[in-house]
Amino acid sequence: MTTTDPLVETLLAVSRSMVAIAARNLAMQGADVTLPQYRALVALAGRGPQRSAVLARELGVAPSTLTRMCDRLVRKSLIHRFHRNNDRRSIWLGLTPPGRDLVGVVMRARRAELDAIVRAAGLTASPRELAMLSAFVHASGELPDDEWWRRWSMSADPLADAQAMREGRLASNALA
Structure with missing residues (x-):
């Protein structure tokens, strides 16, 4: 290990904690979804429907890995x-209502667990510290929480899902 900035070391530890919290909350839902799969769902919730090639790049995986x-x-x-009417060659991916709901349930559980940890540790943050964390979120390409939830609320396409239901391609309960 090389000597590094104490802030980077602390953020690495925080990152491990956040991944553990995400995995724990995902497991608590009983959903048969891996962390990489969940990350794809979160990306679709925050950014809306995407072409598969764009999502593969965002997740840092090969297109064949994303396809599987x-x-x-x-x-x-x-x-x-x-497929979009104006582009029949590209494959687009979007959340179903059950996919959107799973992401929302897990995110709410994560929020509750983070709230409990912050309270138990007696943590508070100054405006400067909050600004620093917000700058980190922005620099990482993630959305601020309020914007993420706004996009999440619109992330499933009910018209496409109604069509899939009629064609028998969409189960009514994804968590079963």
């Missing part, structure tokens, strides 16, 4: 594939 991941998520009725 999405095959599993489609079978679990958490996402759906579709």
Whole structure:
């Protein structure tokens, strides 16, 4: 290990804690979803439907890896594939209502656990510290929490999902 900035070392430890919290809350839902699959769902919730190539780049995986991941998520009725009328060549991916709901449930559980940890540790943050953390979120390419939730609320396409239901491609309960 090389000597590094204490802030970077602390952020690495915080990152491990956050991944552990995410994994724990995902497991508590009883959903058969891996952390990489969940990350794909979160990306679709925050950024809306995306072309598969764009999502593969965002997640840092090969297109073939994303295809296999999405095959599993489609079978679990958490996402759906579709073509846009103006672009029949590109495959688009979007959340189904059960996929959006799973992400929301896990995020709310994470928020509750983080709130409990912050309270138990007696932590507070100054405006300067909050600004620093917000700058970190922005620099990492993530959305501020309020914007993420606004996008999450609109992330499932009910018209596409109604069509998938009619065609028998979408189960009514993705967590079953």
